[in-house]
Every structure is written in C-alpha cells, then in structure tokens.
Amino acid sequence: xxxxxxxxxxxxxxxxxxxxxxxxxxxxxxxxxxxxxxxxxxxxxxxxxxxxxxxxxxxxxxxxxxxxxxxxxxxxxxxxxxxxxxxxxxxxxxxxxxxxxxxxxxxxxxxxxxxxxxxxxxxxxxxxxxxxxxxxxxxxxxxxxxxxxxxxxxxxxxxxxxxxxxxxxxxxxxxxxxxxxxxxxxxxxxxxxxxxxxxxxxxxxxxxxxxxxxxxxxxxxxxxxxxxxxxxxxxxxxxxxxxxxxxxxxxxxxxxxxxxxxxxxxxxxxxxxxxxxxxxxxxxxxxxxxxxxxxxxxxxxxxxxxxxxxxxxxxxxxxxxxxxxxxxxxxxxxxxxxxxxxxxxxxxxxxxxxxxxxxxxxxxxxxxxxxxxxxxxxxxxx
Numbered sequence: 041x042x043x044x045x046x047x048x049x050x051x052x053x054x055x056x057x058x059x060x061x062x063x064x065x066x067x068x069x070x071x072x073x074x075x076x077x078x079x080x081x082x083x084x085x086x087x088x089x090x091x092x093x094x095x096x097x098x099x100x101x102x103x104x105x106x107x108x109x110x111x112x113x114x115x116x117x118x119x120x121x122x123x124x125x126x127x128x129x130x131x132x133x134x135x136x137x138x139x140x141x142x143x144x145x146x147x148x149x150x151x152x153x154x155x156x157x158x159x160x161x162x163x164x165x166x167x168x169x170x171x172x173x174x175x176x177x178x179x180x181x182x183x184x185x186x187x188x189x190x191x192x193x194x195x196x197x198x199x200x201x202x203x204x205x206x207x208x209x210x211x212x213x214x215x216x217x218x219x220x221x222x223x224x225x226x227x228x229x230x231x232x233x234x235x236x237x238x239x240x241x242x243x244x245x246x247x248x249x250x251x252x253x254x255x256x257x258x259x260x261x262x263x264x265x266x267x268x269x270x271x272x273x274x275x276x277x278x279x280x281x282x283x284x285x286x287x288x289x290x291x292x293x294x295x296x297x298x299x300x301x302x303x304x305x306x307x308x309x310x311x312x313x314x315x316x317x318x319x320x321x322x323x324x325x326x327x328x329x330x331x332x333x334x335x336x337x338x339x340x341x342x343x344x345x346x347x348x349x350x351x352x353x354x355x356x357x358x359x360x361x362x363x364x365x366x367x368x369x370x371x372x373x374x375x376x377x378x379x380x381x382x383x384x385x386x387x388x389x390x391x392x393x394x395x396x397x398x399x400x401x402x403x404x405x406x407x408x409x410x411x412x413x414x415x416x417x418x419x420x421x422x
Contacts, residue, residue: 068161068214068278068295068339068355068406101349101362102422103377103396110145111415113138115404117218118167118176119342119387119397119416122192127389127397128174129416132163132404137174137199140416150199153189157181162211165218168228170256174199177220177230184209184216186230186258205258206270210235210248215278215295219342224288227261228254229272231279231292238315241275249276249314251292251306265309275312275326281343281352282306283390289368293340293352294329301338302329303350305368331363331374341401342387347394347421353385355401360385360419382417383407394421 109127118130125142128150135156139148153176156164162179169175172195173188185207190200205228209217212235219231234240234249241249244266253261253272260270281293290306300319304312304327313326320328333340339356348371352361359379364372378385378398386401396419402409 068341101347101364101375103351103360103362103419104422105378106395106418106420108145108412109142109397109416109418110140110147111412112147113399113403113414113416115163116399116401116414116416117163117165117386117404118220119389119399120167120169120174121389121391121397122169125391127416128167128169129399130164130167130176132165133158135164137164137167137176139197145416148197150191150197153178153187153199153202155180155187155202160213160216162213162216165216166220166230168220168222170222170228173256175205175220175228176202177218179211179216180207182211183207184211184218184232186220186228188256205256206230206247206252206254208247210237210240210246212236215249217279219280219282221282222256223253223290224284225261226256228256228258229282229290230254231276231282233278233280234276234314238277241277241314242311242316244269244271244274247271249278250274251276251279251282251290253308263308272308273306273310273312275310275314275316277314277318280341283343283345283350285345285350285365286348287367291330291343291345291350293343295339296332296335298335300329300332301335301340303331303340303343303352303363304329330368330370333357333361333374337376341385342389342399344388344390344396346390346396351388351396351421353388353398355384355386355406358382358384360388360398382415383410383413395419396421 115133117132127140166177174191186205187202215233217232230252240246251273252270254270278295294302319332337357343352350363359376362375384401387399389397398417400414402413
C-alpha cells in the first residue's frame with residue numbers, strides 16, 4: 041500500500057478542536073506548524089527518505105517488511121512480547137488488550153481494562169510484561185496511572201483485576217506520555233508528559249514531564265537521583281518512546297513543540313530543558329538531544345534498539361527512522377524508511393534475531409484508515 045506523506049484532511053477539524061486552549065503545536069500532530077524559515081535542520085540530524093527497504097549510501101543498515109502479522113486493530117498503542125513469542129497489544133480508545141499469535145497472527149481478545157477513561161491523547165496506552173504480570177499505563181478519571189494485572193499461570197488466558205502500581209501522574213487532553221518498559225536492571229521505567237502545563241516539566245515534585253524509575257511494586261527504585269522519588273530525569277515535554285541499547289544505556293524519544301523533535305540519551309538526575317530549551321541549544325544546565333528532526337518529519341512515538349541503531353516510529357512523519365549509534369554517540373546521519381507506505385507509525389518493538397514489530401496508527405481519529413488498518417508488521421533488519 042502507498043500513502044502520500046501529507047496531513048490528512050479528514051482529521052484536521054478534530055485536531056483543531058483537540059488543541060484548542062493549548063500552546064501552538066501542542067498535540068502529537070501540530071497541524072499547520074513548521075520550523076521558522078530561518079531555522080533548518082543540521083545536515084547531521086535530518087535526512088531525506090531513501091526508497092523503502094533500502095539504506096542511504098554508506099548507512100550500513102537495511103530494513104524490509106517481511107509481512108503483516110495481523111490487521112484490523114483499532115487505535116493500537118502499546119505492544120509487549122510474552123514468553124514464547126506471542127504479543128499483547130492495547131487499544132487506546134477501546135480500552136482492551138488483545139493477544140496476537142506471534143506466528144499466525146490470530147487474535148484473542150483478553151478483555152477490557154476497568155477504570156480507563158479515553159479522551160484526546162489519553163486512554164489505554166503502554167504495556168509491559170514482567171514475572172507473570174501485565175503492566176499498563178492508562179488514563180483514569182482523575183489521573184494517569186500504572187496498574188498491573190495477573191496473566192497466565194493460575195490465572196489462565198485471562199487478565200486479573202488491575203492493581204495500582206503508581207498513581208497521580210498528571211493527565212490532560214494532550215501530552216499524557218504513556219510508554220512503559222522494564223530495564224536491564226529489572227526496574228520499571230515510564231515516560232510521562234506535562235499535559236500542556238509546561239511548568240510541570242521543571243517541577244521535580246510533579247510526575248509530569250518526566251522519565252520515572254520504580255520497583256515492580258511502584259516504589260522509588262534504589263539508586264534514583266532524588267531521594268524518595270521515582271523521578272529519574274526531568275525537563276521533558278512528552279515522552280512516548282524508551283529503549284536500551286546493547287550496553288544498557290537508556291534512550292528516549294520526545295515530541296517538540298514547533299521546531300524540533302528529539303532523541304535523547306537519558307542520564308539520571310539530568311534536566312532535558314523543556315520548556316526553556318527545545319532541540320540543540322548548548323545552554324548550560326540542560327542536556328542537548330543526540331538527534332533532532334523538524335516536527336513535520338517525526339512526531340516520534342515508540343522506539344526500539346536493534347543491530348546497532350535506535351529505530352523510531354513517526355506519527356505525523358509517517359516513517360521509520362534509523363539512528364546509528366557508536367556507544368553514547370551517533371555514528372552517522374539518521375535515515376528514513378517506509379515513508380508514507382503504512383501511514384502513521386505508533387510503536388516499534390525489538391523481537392530478537394534482527395526482527396522488529398511495527399504498529400501503525402491510522403485508526404486513532406487522526407489518520408485516514410484504509411482496508412486492514414491498523415496492523416502489526418514484521419520487519420527484518422540486516
């Protein structure tokens with residue numbers, strides 16, 4: 041299938057209503073905004089898209105679509121792999137979790153998660169699996185929160201009742217964050233947003249605009265930078281992608297406002313600048329991103345690490361970005377793949393053996409769904 045990389049007219053009115061009252065470009069899409077004419081992407085941080093399935097000359101990486109695992113998903117958001125290779129996928133707006141057979145793509149509805157209140161960019165979002173529990177980041181009536189549900193074992197092929205892990209994360213119509221994952225240290229990490237209230241990102245007493253690190257039970261993790269707090273880093277606008285490289289370094293993708301989207305290397309206790317800084321500014325006290333993109337080319341959501349690179353899914357950009365790494369630095373220019381071929385891209389998950397799972401996001405009210413949307417694609421990285 042092929043889609044033009046343009047803003048979709050069908051959702052334009054809905055987005056304008058959604059961001060009313062927010063700062064310019066406040067939502068995931070930022071329709072009608074672009075970098076000022078006097079600002080351009082540095083050559084080292086933005087790249088034109090090569091043909092689908094190929095790498096730019098000298099890029100040293102290649103990705104191809106090996107097939108469609110499953111289709112017909114509604115507003116898919118979170119994705120987690122179970123032991124044995126099957127997948128769990130959340131529906132942001134339907135409030136459900138579905139099990140997808142990792143070989144055949146057959147879908148089994150596990151049920152609706154109680155207490156989810158979808159709205160705007162909120163709903164049932166990130167998923168993670170750990171030690172017989174399914175963890176979910178969701179929007180409730182009063183806040184965003186993380187819950188966990190028993191699954192498998194004595195519970196069988198059904199979800200147990202959700203138990204709170206962490207509550208009190210600020211919620212809003214926009215900028216709810218939502219990505220969760222367990223790190224190599226066995227701790228649970230979460231990316232949150234500042235809900236359009238920009239001051240929350242610099243307020244270390246708030247859970248908004250942060251990356252959080254906690255035990256599986258939701259307590260501040262040992263070694264956190266601020267005593268008695270789950271806050272791991274701050275000064276973020278809206279974090280929807282977190283992943284670790286082969287050496288255990290944490291990376292995060294972040295929505296900018298009108299100018300730059302970011303890929304950041306996350307270090308404990310560091311300040312990533314929002315709302316005082318956006319993109320690479322060199323300002324003292326703030327950490328500059330390792331890579332940045334004009335907002336029309338990214339609107340980044342999920343990220344994954346595979347074969348020496350971070351892979352970043354783009355919503356408004358409708359493409360999959362590859363950022364090659366050498367240790368804690370970029371080793372080359374970012375490269376774009378699949379540009380416009382599958383529409384908006386929400387989540388990418390490493391599946392081992394050079395495989396990636398990629399989730400489209402055309403049915404979240406902002407895309408133009410075609411027959412089969414939304415889908416999970418099986419990618420091969422070489």
